[in-house]
Amino acid sequence: MQLDTLGLVHEFLRRTVRPGAVCIDATAGKGRDTALLCRLAGPEGRVLAFDIQPQAVEQTRALLEGEGLQAEVYLDSHANLARYAPPESVDCVVFNFGRLPGGDPRIFTRAESSLQAIDAGLALLRPGGVMAMALYYGGENGDTERDAVLAHLSKLDQRRFSVLVGSWTNRRGQPPIPVFLWKEG
Numbered sequence: 501m502q503l504d505t506l507g508l509v510h511e512f513l514r515r516t517v518r519p520g521a522v523c524i525d526a527t528a529g530k531g532r533d534t535a536l537l538c539r540l541a542g543p544e545g546r547v548l549a550f551d552i553q554p555q556a557v558e559q560t561r562a563l564l565e566g567e568g569l570q571a572e573v574y575l576d577s578h579a580n581l582a583r584y585a586p587p588e589s590v591d592c593v594v595f596n597f598g599r600l601p602g603g604d605p606r607i608f609t610r611a612e613s614s615l616q617a618i619d620a621g622l623a624l625l626r627p628g629g630v631m632a633m634a635l636y637y638g639g640e641n642g643d644t645e646r647d648a649v650l651a652h653l654s655k656l657d658q659r660r661f662s663v664l665v666g667s668w669t670n671r672r673g674q675p676p677i678p679v680f681l682w683k684e685g
């Protein structure tokens with residue numbers, strides 16, 4: 501099967517998230533990223549997941565229950581991440597921006613809260629921690645969030661963070677942009 505952005509993000513997570521890790525899924529959606537984080541962090545780990553859409557919280561909880569996995573799933577904006585964990589205590593933060601397939605079409609991630617959430621996530625990451633993103637754009641999402649997120653990431657202090665932004669140079673359409681970030685140790 502051909503690799504796509506979500507597949508690439510999952511491969512990155514498999515290679516970086518270790519048993520016992522503390523992980524945040526900042527956009528729970530259907531819960532697939534949350535479930536992967538739970539499997540990778542294992543029973544000694546802690547996984548927190550956030551979504552502002554009740555339908556997403558329900559779907560994530562149902563998926564976890566069906567797979568025998570456990571996470572703390574919160575109906576709250578990722579802009580409030582800092583309320584849920586101490587600074588520099590988190591190993592991995594995942595963002596899968598955009599909208600919930602089959603969900604309320606009026607609800608999607610937006611530049612202002614996404615930037616707040618990224619900054620909150622950066623403060624929560626421990627040195628050596630990682631962040632992974634799938635950044636959607638075009639169509640109903642427009643380009644505002646993509647432009648704001650990429651501009652924000654490009655201004656991060658290179659002594660504190662390393663950010664890699666991918667581009668699918670020969671893919672048609674508007675495939676989400678994969679972003680990988682490391683907090684320096």
Ligand SMILES: C[S@@+](CC[C@H](N)C(=O)[O-])C[C@H]1O[C@@H](n2cnc3c(N)ncnc32)[C@H](O)[C@@H]1O
Nearest residue numbers: 527529530531532533551553577578596600609
């Ligand atoms: C592309 S989906 C996420 C897919 C998900 N990671 C999965 O594995 O199925 C994006 C999600 O972000 C959620 N969202 C939008 N704004 C949000 C916010 N401010 N805080 C948290 N979640 C938000 C949407 O409700 C939607 O479910």
